[in-house]
Amino acid sequence: MTTGKTYFISGANRGIGFELAKHYLEANPDNIVLATARFPASATALNELAVKNSNLHILKLDVSDEASIASIDSQLKDITDGVDVFVSNAGIFSESRGTVLSTPAEKWDKHLKVNTVGPILLFQALYPYLTKRVTKKVVFISSVAGSVASFxxxxPTDSYGLSKTGLNFIAKAAGAELASEGFIVIAVHPGVVSTERGTKTFDEIKADTNDEVAAFLDSLMITPEESASFLSKLIDELNEEKNGSFLNYDGKTLPY
Ligand SMILES: NC(=O)c1ccc[n+]([C@@H]2O[C@H](COP(=O)([O-])OP(=O)(O)OC[C@H]3O[C@@H](n4cnc5c(N)ncnc54)[C@H](OP(=O)(O)O)[C@@H]3O)[C@@H](O)[C@H]2O)c1
Known part of the structure; x- marks a missing residue:
């Protein structure tokens, strides 16, 4: 019997998603990794990884496009009948450091579509695959920026923050809805991570703040490899007691 599991990771062509895909391929040659990219042809690093790992499958997916989400079923059918772990990682932080009064409709819409509604619709599409396995773990990569209690x-990251608050709510709601089916659904903050996007964002925040806050942010920074390593440990160790919780990458509970 295989000891491997099947992992579905959205937004895996770069950043945390890419490192997670790489991590699972290295962790066990029996793992199957289903890694999504909006533009597979230009996902160079992922394609290079696929050349060396026949158990890595690259799927085309834009979570802001319903037709693209619907196409996941036909893309998956020939590869696998089941998914053990769904990591909803794809997300944006697009010029999001606005305030409630200054943020235009288009920015609220964009963040909600990619960071909240997209992951929900993708979960709906993957549900039949998750029910085929006993593992049934669903991990929404969220952010501490979505914690109302830690506001x-x-x-000020209002449209991003709102979209991640919504995602946290969904982890709680889906966890309650599907607990009796054996699902474990969580939201997790992956850390302050030095991905290209993370570094750019935190540099902008630091430029607007004082030395003390800037030094604090620097002290929190971890690499994408470290984040992926922490996240995979957390995901491995998830049990039903954690269902519906919002966790830090190191496993500590975060307030909603
Ligand atoms: N980095 C941090 O410090 C940090 C902190 C808290 C939370 N997070 C969360 O962690 C996750 C990953 O962050 P990251 O730093 O690795 O970001 P990243 O390097 O910008 O990577 C984001 C990934 O999401 C994909 N993506 C964006 N829009 C998409 C869409 N509409 N459909 C499908 N995929 C899409 C991107 O694809 P393209 O390459 O095609 O754009 C990319 O693969 C995000 O959910 C983010 O909010 C990160």
């Missing part, structure tokens, strides 16, 4: 006025 920090020093970092």
């Amino acid at each position: 920090n006025p020093a970092f």
Whole structure:
């Protein structure tokens, strides 16, 4: 019997998603990794990884496009009948450091579509595949920026923050809805991570703040490899007690 599991990771052509895909391929040659990219042809690093790993499958997916989400079923059918772990990682933080009053409709819509509604619709599409396995783990990569209890006025990230608050709510709601079916659904903050996007964002925040806050942010920074390693440990160790929780990458519970 195989010891491997099947992992579906959205937004895996770069950043945390890419490192997670790489991590699972290295962790066990029996793992199957289903990694999505909006533009597979230009996902160079992922394509290079696929050349060396026949158990890596690259799927085309734009989570802001319903037709693209619907196409996941036909893309998956020939590869696998089941998925053990769904990591909803794809997300944007697009010029998001606005305030409630200054953020236009288009920015609220964009963040909600990619960071909240897209992951929900993708979960709906993957549900039949997750029910085929006993593992049934669903991990929404969220952000501490979505924690209402930890709201920090020093970092106004309103449309991004709202979209991740919504995602946290969905983890709680889906966890409750599907607990009796054996699902474990969580939201997780992956850390302050030095991906290209993370570094750019935190440099912008630091430029607007004082040395003390900037030094604090620097002290929190971890690499994408470290984040992926922490996340995979957390995902491996998930049990039903964690269902519906919002966790830090190191496993500590975060307040909603
Ligand atoms: N980095 C941090 O410090 C940090 C902190 C808290 C939370 N997070 C969360 O962690 C996750 C990954 O962050 P990251 O730093 O690795 O970001 P990243 O390097 O910008 O990567 C984001 C990934 O999401 C994909 N993506 C964006 N829009 C998409 C769409 N409409 N459909 C499908 N895929 C899409 C991107 O694809 P393309 O290459 O095609 O754009 C890319 O693969 C995000 O959900 C983010 O909010 C990150």
